[in-house]
Amino acid sequence: MSEPSSSVIVWFRRDLRLSDHAALAAACGGGRPVIPIFILDEQAEALGAAPKWRLGRGLAALQAELERIGSRLILRRGEARGVLNDLIAATGAGAVHWTRAYDPAAQARDFSVKADLKAHGIDAHSFPGHLLFEPWTVETKTGGYYRVFSPMWKAVRQRDVAAPEPRPGTIPTPDRWPRSDRLEDWALGAGMRRGADVVAPHVQAGEVAAQERLDLFLDAGIGAYDTRRDIPGVDGTSGLSQYLSLGEISPQRCWHAGLRARQEGQPGADTFLKELVWREFAYHLMYHSPHILTGNWRPEWDRFPWRTDPAHPHVLAWKQGRTGMPFVDAAMREMHVTGRMHNRGRMIVASYLTKHLMTHWRIGRDWFEQHLVDWDPASNAMGWQWAAGSGPDAAPYFRVFNPETQLDKFDRDGAYRRAWIAEGQGAPPETALAYFHAIPKRWALSPDDPYPAPVVGASEGRRIALEAYQGRALADIPYS
Known part of the structure; x- marks a missing residue:
């Protein structure tokens, strides 16, 4: 058991804020010195280019907020358990606090860290913080987790969610701070190369911006x-x-904001709350069925003949935003320029890759993991499997989004395609031209190039997909 006067380490991970932070609040409430830290461990090192760059921006913002109230963020690089042991030895800390993560790699790491700390007499406490409801607290009437979204939404929409807590006014500081790495030395944006300067104006990081x-x-x-x-x-x-x-x-802050809007009669409030639970659904699925991150959630799809070559010319055209399908191409270029993609676009590009181009969803998952600043392991995996048909709560496998009719329906005035596709425009906007500054030079693309013909047309792609489904007897797959 730690000495009452020893300091407390607060280990930040995917919780880069000061308010609604149960681990930080508990540490500050004890009156002991608090040492905030972030560890660039093997899991953070493995992030794709865009999410790792975005992490750097978030850490810089958190550093600034901590310094504003007289504290610091200690940065260390290495294996988490070893780094924590070194910091404990250097500071005499008697406790480590953190908020929970739910992906299998993080859970394994945290279990090992907690066991090691406790074995050495260090208080180790994990707290909720990333979700509205802990995954083990939401069960069907017969036990087990929800595999379909709608009944989960009905089950949790009236549940109490703790009100958001304010940030601490002050954080007790130690007499002597341990050594810290310099954030700039980590070069978290190196993988973005020249794309970082293009994406940067579209990103405002940190709790205040949020x-x-x-x-x-x-x-x-x-x-x-x-x-x-x-x-x-x-x-x-x-x-x-x-x-x-x-x-x-925090999702709690967003949830209570949505509740207030609903009480005020805002017509979109219920849909916003439902979208927060959709995110929750992805995390609960990942927690209870972690294979969703790497394999088909429905094992029947293991026999489906998806294309698996990430360098196939059709796949390259998809990655470049040059499929000849304006909705697909506009969405892919938006991602190159802003690091984000509109949700409708995500559904269209995922459907086109997995159905029109008959390409495995893992190729799309990996490409998004490299290019999205809002990359999230649970939402990314579930979204791709939902679109491909291999995941939970999926639309029937035979539904194939038509990128032409979808564009006519959701971009009737052409604003979206004009914003992102320069080819064929006499005076393309800066957003469309920025794409050519963000992409790799080796692609050798220019706004003066002719816009390509479709690599696979809308009707042709649907026919190919349906024939493949029929040929593999996927009609036998049950859908809820």
């Missing part, structure tokens, strides 16, 4: 959320995904 985005959405967006969130050419979504992915804002 709260400002939530406030803007509540003031100007949530009322029309039902109708505008599917139109990619307008700012109709909450824009909170990148902040939730790094925990710069």
Whole structure:
């Protein structure tokens, strides 16, 4: 057991905020010195280029907020258990606090760390913080986890969610701070290369920016959320995904904001709350069936003949945003320029890759993992398997999004395609031209190039997909 006067280490991970932070609040409430740390361990090192760059921006913002109230963020690189042991030896810390993670690799790491700390007489405490409901607290009437979204939504929508807590006014500091790495020496943006300068203007990181985005959405967006969130050419979504992915804002704060909007009669509030639970659904699935991250959630799809060559010319055209399908290409280019992609676009590009191009969803999952600043392991995996048909709560496998009719429906004025596709425009906007500054030079693409013909047309792709499904007897797969 630790001495009452010893310091407490607060280990930040995907919770880069000061408010609604149970681990930090508990540490500060004890009155002992608090040492905030972030460890660049093997899991953080393994992040894709864009999420790792975005992590660096989030850490810089957290550093600034801690320094503003007289504290610091200690940065260390290495295996988590070894780093913590070194810091404990250097500081005499008697306790380590953190908020939980739910992916299998993080759980294994945290279990090992907690066992090691306790074996050495160090208090180790994990707290909720990344989800509205801990995965083991939400069960069906017969026990077990929800495999379909709608009944889960019905089960949790009236549940009490703890009110958000304010950030601590002060954080007790130690007499002597341990050594810290310099954030710039980690070079977290190296993998982005020249794309970092293109994406940077589209990203505002940190807890303050997250709260400002939530406030803007509540003031100007949530009322029309039902109708505008599917139109990619307008700012109709909450824009909170990148902040939730790094925990710069808590789902609890978003939930209570949605409840207030519903009480005020905002028509889009219920849909916003439902989207928060959709994110929750992804995490509960990952926790209870972790194979969703790497393999088909429905094992019947293991025999499906998807293309698996990530260098196939059709796959390259998809990655480049040059499939000849304007909705697909606009969405892929939006991701290159901003690090994000409209949710309707995500569904269209995923359907086109897995169904029109008959390519394995893992190739798309990996490409998103490299390019999305709001990358999230659970949401990314579930989204791709939902679109491919191999996942839980999926639409029937035979539903194939038509990228042409989808564009006619959701981009009637052409604003989205004009914003991102330069070819064929006499005076393309800067957003469309920025794509050519973000992409690898080896692609040798220019806005003066002719826009390509479709690599696989809408009707042809649907026919190919349905024939493949029929040939593999996928009609026998049960869908809820």
